[in-house]
Amino acid sequence: MTAIATPDVLETVGRFEHGQIVLDSPPTLPEGTELHIRITVRQPKKPRKLSQEFFDLTAGQFPELERLPQGEYEVREPLE
Numbered sequence: 001m002t003a004i005a006t007p008d009v010l011e012t013v014g015r016f017e018h019g020q021i022v023l024d025s026p027p028t029l030p031e032g033t034e035l036h037i038r039i040t041v042r043q044p045k046k047p048r049k050l051s052q053e054f055f056d057l058t059a060g061q062f063p064e065l066e067r068l069p070q071g072e073y074e075v076r077e078p079l080e
Helices: 050-058
Strands: 014-015 020-023
Touching: none
Parallel strands: none
Antiparallel strands: 014 020
């Protein structure tokens, strides 16, 4: 076994599809390159659900909005 003082680290993201690991950006390596592979599995984050109490406490709490007058339409020179 040969020790390497500063190994190259290649990182990419992938997913598990149809029984195979599919890499988003597969590295280009010379034929016969020896690899040490570590797979870190990350579970997808579940969407956070808001309770009904949140909506009951916040609905209608913002004051009524009023749209101010928009002024006159700007007349511009035609583009050529």
